[in-house]
Amino acid sequence: MTVSIERTASQEQRELERLKKELNKLETDLVQHELDLNTLSAELKALDLLYIRKVGIQLIKLDLIDARIAEILAKLNPEDRAAEKRAQEARKHADEKTEEVKTAQAAPEEETQFKPSESLRALYREAAKRIHPDLACDEDDRDLRTRWMVEINAAYQAGNEARLQKLFEDWENSPESVQGTGTNADLERMIRKVARAKERLQEIQKDMERLRNSFAYTLKMRIRAAKKDGRDLLEDMAQKVTKQVERKQTLLDDLLKNSPPISGIDW
Numbered sequence: 001m002t003v004s005i006e007r008t009a010s011q012e013q014r015e016l017e018r019l020k021k022e023l024n025k026l027e028t029d030l031v032q033h034e035l036d037l038n039t040l041s042a043e044l045k046a047l048d049l050l051y052i053r054k055v056g057i058q059l060i061k062l063d064l065i066d067a068r069i070a071e072i073l074a075k076l077n078p079e080d081r082a083a084e085k086r087a088q089e090a091r092k093h094a095d096e097k098t099e100e101v102k103t104a105q106a107a108p109e110e111e112t113q114f115k116p117s118e119s120l121r122a123l124y125r126e127a128a129k130r131i132h133p134d135l136a137c138d139e140d141d142r143d144l145r146t147r148w149m150v151e152i153n154a155a156y157q158a159g160n161e162a163r164l165q166k167l168f169e170d171w172e173n174s175p176e177s178v179q180g181t182g183t184n185a186d187l188e189r190m191i192r193k194v195a196r197a198k199e200r201l202q203e204i205q206k207d208m209e210r211l212r213n214s215f216a217y218t219l220k221m222r223i224r225a226a227k228k229d230g231r232d233l234l235e236d237m238a239q240k241v242t243k244q245v246e247r248k249q250t251l252l253d254d255l256l257k258n259s260p261p262i263s264g265i266d267w
Contacts, residue, residue: 016187032125035121035125041211047219047220060097060098063090067087069251070087071091117161126168134196135193136193152167219233
């Protein structure tokens with residue numbers, strides 16, 4: 001009986017060691033993937049703001065002119081319900097986009113770029129290794145760590161190294177950072193940690209795929225390709241839209257001078 005118990009204990013210990021090695025690798029992968037996800041997310045957010053500032057403002061002018069033209073044409077053709085509907089939709093679209101531009105214009109200039117320093121990236125890795133929710137021992141611990149990681153991620157995406165350092169130090173000095181030990185419980189904990197780490201890696205993969213299918217990511221790739229050719233893609237786009245604005249403004253000016261209704265034009 002004693003031999004059987006010792007054999008079982010030995011088997012559990014070997015399994016625990018195997019799981020520790022697996023978890024160690026998973027945690028390393030997880031931290032890097034979390035860093036990659038947060039970096040890409042912050043880059044695309046910054047690029048969205050930059051796009052709105054450089055190109056979006058001109059697009060708003062174009063939308064506003066289109067809306068005004070649609071409204072004038074609807075008034076000139078009061079029986080045309082389709083024209084009235086187009087005017088309403090054009091105005092709604094222009095108003096919504098105007099709010100986006102106002103938000104972008106209100107953002108500080110540094111928020112239109114995200115280039116994390118190596119020290120910021122290293123600090124994030126260290127903090128994530130210590131605080132990540134998948135290191136939790138139970139659900140209460142996981143909830144606590146999740147709240148901390150929300151703050152950690154926000155500080156990283158804002159490029160606020162001082163804030164990130166303070167959060168990390170606060171965690172290290174908190175009683176919550178102290179983890180207990182056990183025997184059979186260690187094995188169960190390890191099994192759950194490995195499972196959670198794998199689940200989180202799958203979630204990150206889905207989030208990365210979503211970001212890579214976004215307009216901002218496509219724009220990022222186009223900007224990179226244009227830069228290799230010595231072109232500023234956003235500047236080219238802004239100039240193209242500016243020319244469209246000028247043409248539409250000429251049409252609007254003609255309508256405002258009470259010229260005959262213009263039809264058959266691709267607005």
